[in-house]
Amino acid sequence: MKTTARQLIVNAIENGTVLDHIPSENLFKVVEILNLAECGHQITIGSNLESKSFGRKGIIKIADRYFENDELNRIALVAPQATINIIKDYKVVEKHKITIPEEVVGIGKCANPMCVTNHQKIATRFKTIVESDGIKLLCHYCEKTTKIINLQP
Amino acid sequence: MPKSLISIHDFSKDEMLHILDVASEMEKNKSQKILEGKVVACLFFEPSTRTRLSFETAANRLGARVIGFSDVDNTSISKGESLKDTIKMVSNYVDIIIMRHPLEGAARYASEVSNLPVVNAGDGANQHPSQTLLDMYSIRQSQGRLEGLTINMVGDLKYGRTVHSLLQAMSHFDPSFVFTAPAELQMPGEYKQFLAERGISYRETTSLNEHLDDCDILYMTRVQQERFSDPMEYEKVKDVYRLDASMLGGVRSNMKILHPLPRINEIAQDVDDTPYAYYFKQAENGMYVRMAIIACLLGYR
Ligand SMILES: [Zn+2]
Numbered sequence: 001m002k003t004t005a006r007q008l009i010v011n012a013i014e015n016g017t018v019l020d021h022i023p024s025e026n027l028f029k030v031v032e033i034l035n036l037a038e039c040g041h042q043i044t045i046g047s048n049l050e051s052k053s054f055g056r057k058g059i060i061k062i063a064d065r066y067f068e069n070d071e072l073n074r075i076a077l078v079a080p081q082a083t084i085n086i087i088k089d090y091k092v093v094e095k096h097k098i099t100i101p102e103e104v105v106g107i108g109k110c111a112n113p114m115c116v117t118n119h120q121k122i123a124t125r126f127k128t129i130v131e132s133d134g135i136k137l138l139c140h141y142c143e144k145t146t147k148i149i150n151l152q153p
Numbered sequence: 154m155p156k157s158l159i160s161i162h163d164f165s166k167d168e169m170l171h172i173l174d175v176a177s178e179m180e181k182n183k184s185q186k187i188l189e190g191k192v193v194a195c196l197f198f199e200p201s202t203r204t205r206l207s208f209e210t211a212a213n214r215l216g217a218r219v220i221g222f223s224d225v226d227n228t229s230i231s232k233g234e235s236l237k238d239t240i241k242m243v244s245n246y247v248d249i250i251i252m253r254h255p256l257e258g259a260a261r262y263a264s265e266v267s268n269l270p271v272v273n274a275g276d277g278a279n280q281h282p283s284q285t286l287l288d289m290y291s292i293r294q295s296q297g298r299l300e301g302l303t304i305n306m307v308g309d310l311k312y313g314r315t316v317h318s319l320l321q322a323m324s325h326f327d328p329s330f331v332f333t334a335p336a337e338l339q340m341p342g343e344y345k346q347f348l349a350e351r352g353i354s355y356r357e358t359t360s361l362n363e364h365l366d367d368c369d370i371l372y373m374t375r376v377q378q379e380r381f382s383d384p385m386e387y388e389k390v391k392d393v394y395r396l397d398a399s400m401l402g403g404v405r406s407n408m409k410i411l412h413p414l415p416r417i418n419e420i421a422q423d424v425d426d427t428p429y430a431y432y433f434k435q436a437e438n439g440m441y442v443r444m445a446i447i448a449c450l451l452g453y454r
Binding site for chain 1: 160162235236254255256257258261276277278279280343391446
């Protein structure tokens with residue numbers, strides 16, 4: 001197997017999933033959204049790595065774990081340019097981009113303090129609106145939009 | 154027809170027109186006991202006497218009985234019962250729920266928790282769709298049509314939910330708009346963009362006199378103190394527009410003045426006696442429109 005400089009910085013995994021091109025500042029939001037703190041698998045996290053096209057990026061390698069697309073698309077809000085690499089026997093057997101889901105459920109908090117979801121035990125639900133300056137979330141309940149910057153997992 | 158009336162966006166143009174047609178049938182025959190034996194819940198989690206009386210009268214005129222509360226003092230809600238539990242409990246008792254709530258999105262949530270039709274009678278600053286439908290009904294009744302009218306919206310165009318909903322609902326009918334507002338309270342950019350995308354023209358002014366004479370509908374609104382976090386801001390704009398009869402000399406003969414009521418100082422009493430005042434008729438129309446909403450959602454029209 002050919003070993004690149006990058007793989008030396010963050011150990012390669014034999015089997016599992018590598019999430020690459022995560023903005024460093026949102027790395028731990030991704031960890032939280034995917035609930036990796038409670039995942040029993042071996043996880044390697046690299047932050048502030050140099051990237052030619054991306055400035056500084058984060059990377060997460062999860063050994064022996066594969067995700068459903070729906071599950072991974074949930075991170076689109078904080079890492080819209082992330083790539084997903086499926087690793088089998090140290091090789092990338094599948095590589096794809098995150099797609100932004102039309103609707104996100106149970107992630108993030110509505111920025112409107114008068115929204116019912118901020119006062120009752122209700123899972124948030126947003127429609128995603130992709131605009132030139134980023135992604136906006138339209139709240140299913142209060143009908144107000146929240147900018148992604150305001151999104152708290 | 155959708156199961157519930159939560160947001161004016163849930164209704165297509167045809168569905169809105171259907172409600173208006175049924176409302177005009179209700180106006181011709183004001184007491185129809187089509188809901189004999191039915192029970193309507195009017196749950197007012199914040200007080201609004203005007204809206205509650207209008208809905209309760211509508212239900213009574215259809216022959217239904219009404220249960221509910223007019224504010225949450227001395228109810229289980231003030232003891233901390235969740236909205237979900239209140240709605241679940243009431244859903245076991247009645248046939249339709251009409252609710253007003255200070256939190257935005259509360260009615261949408263209730264419609265998901267309940268198996269019954271839910272009518273949103275106001276959720277905070279968000280939606281108040283029966284107001285929009287009664288505004289449309291009054292426009293059609295006073296002008297004989299909805300298409301091709303010039304609507305001058307006056308007052309708080311920034312926070313006023315009634316003008317935002319009316320603007321979107323009327324966008325189906327080839328309107329043109331005038332926005333009369335002080336600099337602090339102008340129509341938000343997202344609504345102007347909404348119109349621009351649909352090729353609907355609008356003009357903006359800060360002067361009430363500027364477009365009085367070239368509109369068909371003058372839609373006046375109250376500047377609502379509770380929308381302002383800064384009391385000084387409110388003091389600056391609260392009496393910015395005051396319409397009196399002397400200003401109406403050059404208006405179109407078909408021009409009608411609407412106002413969601415209650416008014417404070419924005420329309421002088423001497424306007425009431427002019428042929429242009431339509432706001433009391435508009436309030437009366439609210440009852441016919443609410444009769445129509447209840448009858449349609451319960452499948453009787
Ligand atoms: Zn919300």
